[in-house]
Amino acid sequence: MKEITSTQNAYIKQLVQLKDKSRERKKSGFFLIEGIREIALALKGGYQIDTILFYSELFPEHQLNQFATGNESLIKLSKEVYEKLAYRGTTEGILAVAKPKNHSINNLEFKTEHPLILVAEAPEKPGNIGAILRTADAANVDAVIIANPKTDLYNPNIIRSSVGCVFTNHVATGTTSEIIEFLKAKNISIYCAILQSAIPYHEQNFTQATAIVVGTEATGLSDEWRVNSTQNIIIPMQGEIDSMNVSVAAGILIFEAKRQRGFK
Numbered sequence: 137m138k139e140i141t142s143t144q145n146a147y148i149k150q151l152v153q154l155k156d157k158s159r160e161r162k163k164s165g166f167f168l169i170e171g172i173r174e175i176a177l178a179l180k181g182g183y184q185i186d187t188i189l190f191y192s193e194l195f196p197e198h199q200l201n202q203f204a205t206g207n208e209s210l211i212k213l214s215k216e217v218y219e220k221l222a223y224r225g226t227t228e229g230i231l232a233v234a235k236p237k238n239h240s241i242n243n244l245e246f247k248t249e250h251p252l253i254l255v256a257e258a259p260e261k262p263g264n265i266g267a268i269l270r271t272a273d274a275a276n277v278d279a280v281i282i283a284n285p286k287t288d289l290y291n292p293n294i295i296r297s298s299v300g301c302v303f304t305n306h307v308a309t310g311t312t313s314e315i316i317e318f319l320k321a322k323n324i325s326i327y328c329a330i331l332q333s334a335i336p337y338h339e340q341n342f343t344q345a346t347a348i349v350v351g352t353e354a355t356g357l358s359d360e361w362r363v364n365s366t367q368n369i370i371i372p373m374q375g376e377i378d379s380m381n382v383s384v385a386a387g388i389l390i391f392e393a394k395r396q397r398g399f400k
Contacts, residue, residue: 141214151189151221151233158288161236167290169232170223175203177300178234187211187233191218194229203232223292236290241310241318244279251278252342252393253324254386255349257312257357258284265289266297267383273301275390280305281347283312316364319347325366329385330357331378334368342393350386353379 140148153160154168161167166186169175172195179185187209188200197212204210213221221231254272259265259282272280287294289302289309310318319326324345329337342348349365351357362368371380371388379385 137210137212139212139214140217143217143220145217148217148220154233155221155223155292158291161288161290165235166233167236168221168223168292169234169295170221170227170230170292171296171300172228172230174295174300174303175230175232178232178303179203181303183237183303184235185232186235189213189218189221189231189233191215191229194218194227203230208232224296239289239307239309241281241308241314244281244306244308244318246278246322248278250343250345251322251324252390252397253277253279253281253319253347254390255281255283255315255347256382256386257349257351257361258286258355259352259382260286262287262291262293263297264381264383266294266299266302267381268386269294269298269301269305269307271383271387271390272305273298275387275394277390278306280307281315282307282309283315285309312358312360316360320364326361326364327389328357328361328365328368329370329389330362330365330368331370332362332368334370336372337369337389338392340367340369342396346393348386348389348393350382350389353382 151168154166169178185208188203189211191213254277256268269280289307294302324347326347326349327340328349349357349361371385
């Protein structure tokens with residue numbers, strides 16, 4: 137088993153770039169995962185692990201068998217090297233280098249005739265994206281689609297804030313135009329969270345093939361969604377403001393659809 141003790145090691149420098157820079161993740165075709173639960177969910181989600189790195193004082197070597205399949209490299213790290221790579225303040229002593237999946241909208245398929253899909257247009261904050269993915273996992277939606285993504289899905293903040301749910305959801309990305317075309321071709325009704333010409337969300341029937349679409353708090357949804365919406369929906373509010381956090385709104389709408397479907 138290889139051991140790395142220097143933070144100046146060329147491979148370690150490359151991994152730091154993977155952690156910090158989206159450009160490097162796209163260029164290399166790899167990304168970094170930190171944490172026991174996150175790595176376990178990536179394996180469950182069918183991700184290919186290239187390398188497992190661990191600091192034995194926090195993650196004993198004998199525990200590697202829960203992750204190692206024999207097809208990946210194993211590297212033991214010194215404390216200094218591990219701390220150079222670790223992203224979280226509270227840490228568990230293990231990281232993995234994995235290969236991303238292809239998230240093209242054209243690769244998205246459904247196992248049910250009446251899928252429930254959550255679409256988020258141009259979310260910018262990794263924390264919001266992570267929260268949306270956690271909500272989608274909790275509701276067991278058929279897919280999450282990110283329109284016009286502003287950050288790549290393997291940003292460490294997204295992995296951390298989603299608690300690994302980025303690996304458990306069926307996630308696709310594309311432009312707004314591509315996604316609308318895809319939904320229409322699949323005969324999936326589009327329900328947009330837009331104030332104009334909207335009805336209260338609980339008055340709408342979400343039991344057929346449904347895409348619930350949410351935008352950012354700052355700009356909402358683009359006009360293209362307004363034009364192509366089957367029906368605009370709102371969450372009636374009784375306070376002084378007219379909007380709420382996008383992940384909270386998504387949770388309310390998705391779980392109403394699940395309630396109507398009998399939580400199936």
